[in-house]
Amino acid sequence: MSGSDVNINIHHVTRVEGHGNIVVDVKNGELKEIKLEIVESPRFFEAMVVGRRFSEAVHITSRICGICAVSHTNASIKSVEDALGIKPTWQTETLRRILAAAEVIDSHALHAFFLAAPDFVRLPSVIPLIGKSPEIVKIAVNMKKLSHDICDVIAGRHTHPISMAVDGFTNLVSEEQMHDLQAKIKQTLENDVPKAVEFFSKLKIPWFERRTDYVCLTHPGEYAFYDGTIKSSETGEYRHRDYKLKIAERVVDHSTAKHTYGPVKPYMVGALSRFNNNYDQLTPQAKEAAGELKLTPQNHNPYYITLAQLVEIVHCLEWSAGLIEELLSRGIKDEREERPPISGWSVNLPDVKKSWGVGVTEAPRGLLIHEYRIDDNGLIDSANCITPTAQNLANIESDMRKLVPEIIREPKDEIELLLEMLVRAYDPCISCSAHILKVNFVE
Amino acid sequence: MKSYLVSKGDFLELIDGMIENGKEVVAPVKQENQANFKRIKSTKDILWSGPQTVISPKGFVFPQEEELIEYEVEDGIWVGSKVEAKSTVLLGIHPCDINGIALLDKVFAEKNLDENYLKKRESATIIGVECLTPCSPESFCYRKGSVLPWDGFDLFLTDVGDDFFVEVGSEAGKTLISGISRKTIQSDAKKLKKIREKRDNLFAKKQRKLKPKLEELPKLLKENYDSPIWDERGAKCFGCGSCNMVCPTCYCFDVRDCVEINLKKGSRSRFWDGCMLTDFTRIASGEIFREERGARLRHRTNRKDFYLFEKWGRTFCTGCGRCGKACLTKIVDPLDIENELYGRKGRR
């Protein structure tokens, strides 16, 4: 029906991290305005780390986000190590990879089961879902518990990991603990994964397509989460230190989160980008799950992000089981005496020269970049941090711009639901994105 | 009691066999640059000498947190006392800690029997080991007459080369080694005596001296009740309680309830507490009976070497030195305090 007016204002989108509003204004059938307002209070992390010693940034920037704290920690540490020219040991990096995998499992399980799934069965939250599909909720609880167990053992806890430090860990895991974790992971793969895949394969996913630029890390040896070079499906690969040539941040009026643009246009990061770009490197069981979910590479429907997350859960389970296997076969060593981890408040810190570094990693929601400049006293004199949700915001708005005309004939609450579901599909971590750091570097 | 000789190999084999059969064996193992008591998988893990454990083994008979009662309140009320004890071997326990446990034995068996402690204690087999070198610069067990156990062990081992010289402290201990032991003869006793003489000399040389006589400590502390030393040292005290937690003879506890979120089930547990902590004596009206940290330090010291010493006829500080190490502001060490009091007094 052309000529209609639609006015949508969804205040504080629920079941996402942080505060965001969706505003749609259609006058006489013509789209006047569409935006995703980010109203989260700004937090100024980039400014907060200025004047801090390089080793202290980790525990501050971890507090950017409660859900992807491991990823922020990894990015922060990697940025410092990049600046200082430190190459951590294989054991350290393997443990970090396992933690990254655990975080993906936790975050995706939270999103797919607790936050997104209720939409598909038209429930307001996971609480009534407990009564309706107790088994599914239980699976999510198990998966979350598993990933928390992994993080507890390796890093002390999941939200704001403790023992991860520059060049190592301040604690030492035992082989017994790792054996236990491995057994639990295998159980989950065996018992929970098939049921979860079956549940999601039956959900009806809204149909909508918009091809965009898919951006993520890529690594020759693995489906990249922890490390790699940045890959754009449209413009190719580039080194982490060159990110600024490709990504531009822009402050927009309606958002306390800055928007980012690729060299040409908005782009997407996160599970679907990784899936599209790195499909070949998924583990066998993950590929199998993708098959069952009818998810094939070069998928352009953002509502499918949730399914790509499920595939990644399976991948991360299998991947981390493999990593633990390798860790155990090499034997776990106490490396702390020889290579003392540089924790924030170490009494003896190494001398540092003026330097800069960039740390990139894949958070559950996509590419995460930390960049620090360190002065001659070892103090940080500027920082930049680009979170995945910030990178997705412009892309979400582009999706909405294409979607609204397609569904304009639907009843208003259906439009609202589809828009909310679209935003939720990106699993935006708004608390994260509002902590965006500096635009201009002090050059 | 009698003494025996057991070859080290036989003894370790015996223990490993017990572990294999599922017996819980706890012993000191290395933990970074110190040590701790842990359940071991093999006697290879045991740290026979070397750095001292951070805390004493008292937690195995008097746990950090222990449920005393549990209850349910669904249609009617049900309360049950909870006494858990699992048969455990505490192996490689140093004399200072054996003596610590021996003191706790007295306290918990006094008048109102504390079955939670006593049952755990009965289920524990204590196999001590003699220290032939001081375990830390802070320890002063020799000065407290605590280089040998007073009581409270089942077996006590001394390394005499290829064998352990084993003193038997209980029937259970005797039975344990009955298959592998042989009676000692005079030359063995002589050998032991020599080793101990050497040990005494070494400890006398290495450990800090206690200037007042051991048996005069109660009197010294009594006379110095109002000494300024308490406030001087108290000014530097955090009231952090580390000194209480690490001590083998501190046994004060708090009791708290914990209910499940559904409010139907709950339990009441005890937790280690310490007289150095601010709220230790605070009552509902807000009054704190030992408000000054100096007064708390005095109370702690007096408990060790005055009140309980007088009451039980034995020092309640076995000289393990843990509190002196744990205290970051270096004020709590009883030997230090007593020497300072002694120096200020009389010999002025």
Next chain:
Amino acid sequence: MTVYKPEIAKIKKVEQLTKTERLFDIELLSGKSLDHQPGQFVEVYVFGVGEAPISISSEPSKQPTFQLCVRAVGNVTNALHNKRAGEKIGIRGPYGKGFEYEYFIGKDILFIAGGLGLAPLRSFIRAVLNSRGDYGKVYILYGARRPQELLFRDELKEWEARKDVEYHATVDVGDETWQGNVGVITTLFPDIRFDPRKTQAIIIGPPVMYRFVINELKNRRVPDENIWISLERKMKCGVGKCGHCQINNVYVCQEGPVFNYKQIKSLPEAI
């Protein structure tokens, strides 16, 4: 059954005495009598909340019921105030040393109670009044902050009316209804005459009260061994283990709460 397990008891009756104090009639489900001495206390357990030491307010008896007078000040005591007749609580005890009343037989007794101190003292007062003939002269001095805060008002009237008891009360702050003495408890002393050597003075009240009252008694030449007090300390176990109630070398829950002044005079931490 360990020393830490409470016996289940039932609240039979609850009576509001003042704004903050309630009197509970309690009966052990086992039907046994508590068999206590005046001055002893029990550990009262409110399920899911915790325990508090509370003095037994009723006189010793062979009956299964006893009374506790409780002021609501914190978690346990507030929770107790929320309980109604018929509800169940836990009881451990009786604990501590109370007054051995054989010792007091034939002697003159001067009871001095401040505020909530009357709760434990009442147990002894009632025991004495029940066999009044066994004792010499009996004096009761009682002080509260305000008239509304006086406990057991009906009983106070009885005591006042009795010829064989010399009863005096005072409040710190009076009001229009109050016709008695106004002032702290020591202001009652000039009114009474007693023979210091024959009189046993028994004081229970807030910690601050002890020093002044003992001073007054000393002025009247009451020997130390004729003075008795009951001390309050934080308690967690009631059985001489947890360490909280220790005053120098003395565990209040074991050697107290009732002490002879001579015994604790030498304890710097006592008063």
Next chain:
Amino acid sequence: MEKPKVAFFEFTCCEGCQLTVLSLGDKLLDLFESVDVVNFREASSYRGQDYEIAFIEGSISTSKDIDRIREIRKKAKICVALGSCAHIAGVNAIKNFHNQLEVKKRVYGEKAWAFDSILAQPIDAVIKVDYVIPGCPIDKKEFLCVAASISNGVRPFIPEYSVCVECKMKGNVCVYHKPNPIVCMGPITRAGCGAACPSVGNACEGCRGLVSDPNLEAYEGVLEEHGISADDKMRFYRMYNGLVGGVK
């Protein structure tokens, strides 16, 4: 017995404390069964306005926050500060010690003026807070105990003693005593976390706030002894305890 009605709200923070609640595992299901969660934006679209207990996460850091939290206080019988940000302003307060305009400019450049931001404050700077669950993030076990106590009508137990107590109970080697020592705020920080950080070899950074009577003078003596400069010391305090009285 009627189930208590519970709501969760967040102000400036990382929402890690609410996530900790969502990560309670089996206990989460018990919680949902035992209380009536009427408002939990992070987990539910339902937004009930009728609640008794409000768990409030995050600091006050914009002028709009002030009005919003006052509204919450009006509706709730009991307000609980959830986590460091609400309790002591958490890491948010780090920015308080920078030049405020500079801070905004660093992040938002020329458009800095458009962003509403005031000094970060703990919520008790604006409303009366009944109870606090300290920590960054909160401890799961402690949250459950406190939640149970509150629904039981009991003042929850939050330790008054220091982190050293729990650290020692665990038998940890003190980080000051390690071959590569780390300075630790344990002796003056309120316990309840089970000494989470020192137990995995790192420093206590004071996220639970200081004990009620911290001996700062003695503490600074220890820092000095370990060669910690005055600047280092201030940064250390200003991880979490920059706003605490007595810290100079």
